[in-house]
Amino acid sequence: MEKLCCKLETFEGPLDLLLLLISKNKLNICDVRITDLVDQYVEQIHAMREHKMEVASEFLEMAARLVYIKTVSLLPKPEEAERLQRELTGQLLEYQECRRVAGLFGERFRFDSYSRPPEEIKFDSSYRGHLSPQEIFHAYRSAAGRGKRLLPPKPEAFSGIVSHKIVSVASRMIRVLRGLRRIGAARYEDLYRDCRGRSELVATFLAVLELIRGKRIRVEGENDGMVKLMDGGENKWKSEKFREP
């Protein structure tokens, strides 16, 4: 590829080569007879190979396409040939427009204006948001409700008998959904923030997988994933096997 660029200077791909050939023949793309180009195109590829240049597969693919168009046009079924030709013409037009705009961009791009790195600021971490007393009240009931369920078999009481705390996936699913319904979206890692111990981590992970599978949440982004509630997640959730406690 690179040698090719050196040899023929500005161009990069088969569409480039076609445009070059068209301009050499001083033809308008709209009424170019693709069939006339086939021989020239194949000739060019031959020349490249003779100069021991690697011809990229897309050049060969284009050659095959052109030959196909030519073949079809020899058969007594001109519509197919016309369609193929129109397709290629359309693609060429689109590409030509792309090149034209790229040229404009090239003239206008300037790298002489510089921005600056952000000033390093130590932020005050105190909370300035608003909470409502109702929110606190509901949070209390939610916490107290869960405690009742999880509390009786206190982990310490079982130390020596049961070494692992069992965490149900269902409870984590409810927890994740509840959290998301409140704030709409959360960072993926934040779902694990309040996990204690491996089994909670695992249960939360399984819960997230389960919720994704059930299309109730989705995770977006690559490294810094955001977890979002899918539309209708609430209703579906209520209707299925988990009832809100």
Add this chain to the structure above:
Amino acid sequence: MEIRKIQGAIEAVLFASGDPVSLERLADVLGLDRPTAEKIMRNLADRFNNSNGGIRIVRLGDGWQMCTRPEFGGQVRAALDMRRNMPLSQAALEVLAVVAYNQPVTRAFVEQIRGVDCSGVFSSLTAKGLLEERGRLELPGRPLLYGTTSDFLRCLGISSLQELPPIEHEKEGEQAEPAEDVG
């Protein structure tokens, strides 16, 4: 707050941020409604841009950014030991062109228009801060979507995508089909 103070605060915010700051955020912080903030902001930008100072204020999308005046690019590079940015390659410009007019787009879309593989160009444009990822397409394989950045606008010397040069894309596309055009 008197106007000079407000402008001082805006200067400080834009300076400290480095990146563009949205008008909304500025208005919020200064306790102004948006039209007033807009007016003050324009005023301030004019003042900066009409002076011969080294700093100018540009509008990028719905935000504003402070940056250096291009004519001092040489001195800035010399003082900060920066290399001059190489002009973009033809391939890079073509990719930018396709993305700019169709964003957000997948790499496959761009490759279809250009007829060649573009993975190298995409990663170098992303590294240069001219392209950025914009989530994924909900299709098998969940391909990444790309869009242009505010730096792209700044380097091109425009404030929004609406200022891109017009393209004759649609018209010609229709003509190429057997359109019932008079001509």
Add this chain to the structure above:
Amino acid sequence: MEIRKIQGAIEAVLFASGDPVSLERLADVLGLDRPTAEKIMRNLADRFNNSNGGIRIVRLGDGWQMCTRPEFGGQVRAALDMRRNMPLSQAALEVLAVVAYNQPVTRAFVEQIRGVDCSGVFSSLTAKGLLEERGRLELPGRPLLYGTTSDFLRCLGISSLQELPPIEHEKEGEQAEPAEDVG
């Protein structure tokens, strides 16, 4: 180069550099001898510092640096601190609620009610200024006691804890189960 241009170049260089730039480097880049550069630099710094703008120029050792004027620190912080507007997590809300209704309490108490470890949440709530330490409990291990702060009341827009919706301690266990909320 005329003096206004030189000053413009210096502005651009100081702006683009986040760090201080030494006088020597400035003189080099602008092709000036040091005394002249010094004079121009002082002049420029005076101009910035005597205006009411948001940016000032300070001398640091052998170099000069542009930075924001301290009086706009509040606005700068408000504009650039994204985390501040982040809502509290469900875990944080629950801890806050349990502390609010039972204070002063130990962490162990809250953990017992919630059934999960809360150490991370406690420290983040303390950092946010919503919880504070209230001495220690006279028990083995002398555990710390926590309570809510006046900032907590301010966030809620209430003037005392009595204004929180009452919870019926006895019946609470039953109520918590079939919580068919109106909302």
